[in-house]
Amino acid sequence: MDEVRPTSGAQAHGLVPLFPPGLQAIYGECRRLYPEQANPLQVTAIVKYWLGGPDPLDYISMYRNAGCPAQDVQEHWHYVSFGLSDLYGDNRVHEFTGADGPSGFGFELTFRLKREVGETAPPTWPAELMQGLARYVFQSENTFCSGDHVSWHSPLDNSESRIQHMLLTEDPQMQPIQTPFGCVSFLQIVGVCTEELQAAQQWNGQGILELMRGVRVAGGPWLITDMRRGETIFDIDPHLQERVDQGIETEGSNLSGVSAKCVWDDLSRPPEDEEDSRSICIGSQPRRLSDKDTEQIRETLRKGLEFNSKAALPPINSQRQNHERPQSRKDSLESESSAAIVPHELVRTRQLESVHLKFNQESGTLLPLCLRGRLLHGRHFTYKSINGDTAITFVSTGVEGAFATEEHPYAAHGPWLQVYSHRQTLEFLHSAFIFNILLTEEFVEQMLGDLQELNTREETKLPKEYSWPEKKLKISVLPDAVFDNPLQ
Numbered sequence: 001m002d003e004v005r006p007t008s009g010a011q012a013h014g015l016v017p018l019f020p021p022g023l024q025a026i027y028g029e030c031r032r033l034y035p036e037q038a039n040p041l042q043v044t045a046i047v048k049y050w051l052g053g054p055d056p057l058d059y060i061s062m063y064r065n066a067g068c069p070a071q072d073v074q075e076h077w078h079y080v081s082f083g084l085s086d087l088y089g090d091n092r093v094h095e096f097t098g099a100d101g102p103s104g105f106g107f108e109l110t111f112r113l114k115r116e117v118g119e120t121a122p123p124t125w126p127a128e129l130m131q132g133l134a135r136y137v138f139q140s141e142n143t144f145c146s147g148d149h150v151s152w153h154s155p156l157d158n159s160e161s162r163i164q165h166m167l168l169t170e171d172p173q174m175q176p177i178q179t180p181f182g183c184v185s186f187l188q189i190v191g192v193c194t195e196e197l198q199a200a201q202q203w204n205g206q207g208i209l210e211l212m213r214g215v216r217v218a219g220g221p222w223l224i225t226d227m228r229r230g231e232t233i234f235d236i237d238p239h240l241q242e243r244v245d246q247g248i249e250t251e252g253s254n255l256s257g258v259s260a261k262c263v264w265d266d267l268s269r270p271p272e273d274e275e276d277s278r279s280i281c282i283g284s285q286p287r288r289l290s291d292k293d294t295e296q297i298r299e300t301l302r303k304g305l306e307f308n309s310k311a312a313l314p315p316i317n318s319q320r321q322n323h324e325r326p327q328s329r330k331d332s333l334e335s336e337s338s339a340a341i342v343p344h345e346l347v348r349t350r351q352l353e354s355v356h357l358k359f360n361q362e363s364g365t366l367l368p369l370c371l372r373g374r375l376l377h378g379r380h381f382t383y384k385s386i387n388g389d390t391a392i393t394f395v396s397t398g399v400e401g402a403f404a405t406e407e408h409p410y411a412a413h414g415p416w417l418q419v420y421s422h423r424q425t426l427e428f429l430h431s432a433f434i435f436n437i438l439l440t441e442e443f444v445e446q447m448l449g450d451l452q453e454l455n456t457r458e459e460t461k462l463p464k465e466y467s468w469p470e471k472k473l474k475i476s477v478l479p480d481a482v483f484d485n486p487l488q
Helices: 021-033 125-140 194-202 205-213 239-251 291-303 367-377 441-450 480-484
Strands: 002-006 041-045 059-065 076-082 102-114 149-151 165-170 177-179 182-192 257-260 262-266 349-352 355-360 381-385 391-396 410-413 416-419 434-439 464-468 473-478
Touching: 021 059, 021 076, 021 102, 021 177, 021 182, 059 125, 076 125, 102 125, 125 182, 149 194, 165 194, 165 205, 182 194, 182 205, 194 205, 194 239, 194 367, 205 239, 239 367, 262 381, 355 480, 367 381, 367 391, 367 441, 391 434, 434 441, 441 464
Parallel strands: 102 182, 257 381, 355 473, 391 416, 416 434
Antiparallel strands: 002 041, 041 059, 059 076, 076 102, 149 165, 165 182, 177 182, 262 355, 349 410, 381 391, 410 434, 464 473
């Protein structure tokens, strides 16, 4: 539970002798921007996270920003979080690792909300939104980066607004700071419509953010969220869609994977043989990889952007499951359930004759993006199952480190699946289970034509089945209930 209160003058100005240095450093950056607002309203966690409370952010300060008439920036409320970085330096929340690296998770969240006419106090709902994102970060130990997107699937303020998702970018005013416990940057939440989120997925978040900066009502230079905005940037300026399409055509998509409701079946095995079924993932024989590809795959599986219900995040519990401080940040793809099960050398690889891929509707609608925005540009795309340690990775022919070949286009390594196409390098990551599917460029073009209806924004009547008998490949797009109740 949170409460709203003004900060004390002594606290705001850092005059308390034992004032936490990390907290003081963030206040210092806020005072640089708002010297006349020494006592801003704050939403504060009544029971701190490190005392067993549910909210990871100790405070969210709320400032009134006059905007910048010279840049046509409108007046708004500016929210700043305290708690994703290390405020105390005594290991009560974050492990202190020195001043040279990131402080805590290395960032704090900010949010800019348009001030409505006659509004004298900032709305407090953004504080709960920020707490929700912070819970995800603390639970998953995954961090956010500029350009990331969050599929929230609900109005951010629980109204009827079209603003139902988020992009993240650098705050335009707050500068990165150096604290005694490490460096801290400030990532700003930007509310977006569904169509803008989809464009960010198909192209890239930074590109959409840049387009929004040029549209005043959609955010303007400082990307101020207006919850009453009823039009997308493409409604306001139809030419912007052409810029997105051109970007996809020339650059492809920066989205390298999602967490999803997905599963695969080996159709070449009897149904009762479940030893290696239902599992999907990335991996390869132990060949050398480029550092860029390795990091892309690692980030894909580490971030877990979800396409299933409330948010593009793994489920967030309102109560902290373990009040003890985590031993370390996750810096690998190991999971709690599979990290130490079987050494890579003991997991056998097998070729499959025929496979059946199954996706829920939201995951299925990303198949054209996977094919057009990734594979045709020589990149990979990973679907990581939210129901377990499985994943499907589509890759390109010519991939170094893939164990599927044109002669054997489907291969499984444990319960992870790799889907194979053209021109990419992959690696086996820890003890993940892998399945490979190889798609030639000609077959990718054919699939794009057959899956064209998935590109529409209209709801597709489910189930939908697509089959390529000559390739021994079947894809089904199924209702969520199939994945929620797999035994039905």
